[in-house]
Amino acid sequence: MSYEEPVPADRGSARTLRERRVIESAAAELNGYLDLSYEIALLGRSCGGEGSGYDPGARLIELCYEDLTEQRELFETAGRRPAGEEAAAVMAETVFHEAGHALADALGLRFDNDRAEEDAADAFAALMLIREGPPGERTLLTAAQAYELAAAHTGPDPGTDEHAPPASRAAAHRCRLHAASPTRYPPAPTALPCPDTWTNALTPLLRQSPQGSA
Structure with a gap:
């Protein structure tokens, strides 16, 4: 697992993702539950609007800093301020969702x-x-x-x-x-x-x- 340097607009969200150890915690849970024949990398990065996802060619789960920004704004607009904890929770669910795609790929599910x-x-x-x-x-x-x-x-x-x-x-x-x-x-x-x-x-x-x- 690793983090890319964020673009300036994503620095706050990248910091939240690191401080709350969203990727690290999810990786520990996945490693403790699954035993695949190859490694799947997890990467935090600025995605330029593409959104978090799983890349089967690279065997890579990308978690986008700007997705956390969007989730925080969603909760704050609804009156829950500050919403860093809520946004981080949604990103944890996102990691596991993308891991589901990775598992389906590894098992050859159709x-x-x-x-x-x-x-x-x-x-x-x-x-x-x-x-x-x-x-x-x-x-x-x-x-x-x-x-x-x-x-x-x-x-x-x-x-x-x-x-x-x-x-x-x-x-x-x-x-x-x-x-x-x-x-x-x-x-x-x-x-x-x-x-x-x-x-x-x-x-x-x-x-x-x-x-x-x-």
């Missing part, structure tokens, strides 16, 4: 379409955070809240984005939290109840995590 892979990467991010117990659950809840705030700005139309609409991603994370810890997290406040399949899907994982159940 999906029916890009949306299906994005949904799987979201699920992997949620599972990695839930493995951490209450601290990870709080991080996942913050990510869900970020998607809810984004939904309020973007509306229900996802456009050409291969990801699910932000509101759907938020609801899915809340359902996963409810499945992992029903007492700490009540059913998601959505029009439809969480399906029973969330609980079934999380059961094998929770057996491995001493803090995974309420």
Whole structure:
């Protein structure tokens, strides 16, 4: 893992990412859970608007400083100031999401379409955070809240984005939290109840995590 020198506009976000050790903490969790046949690098950098992502050719996860800036502004606009902690939490979820893509690449998994892979990467991010117990659950809840705030700005139309609409991603994370810890997290406040399949899907994982159940 490494950090590139940020452009001037990204210096504050780069400092936050380093100080909160977002990349280092995520890497430690991933290394403790996965054993791949090759290494995947993690890099913090200024991306020039491209956004965080996984590069299969380089086997590299890029975490963009400006993404943290956007998340901090999203929470601060909603009245949560300062929002460095919230922004860092969302970036942690982002690292695990991109690691989901990296894992799918390493295992040669195939999906029916890009949306299906994005949904799987979201699920992997949620599972990695839930493995951490209450601290990870709080991080996942913050990510869900970020998607809810984004939904309020973007509306229900996802456009050409291969990801699910932000509101759907938020609801899915809340359902996963409810499945992992029903007492700490009540059913998601959505029009439809969480399906029973969330609980079934999380059961094998929770057996491995001493803090995974309420």
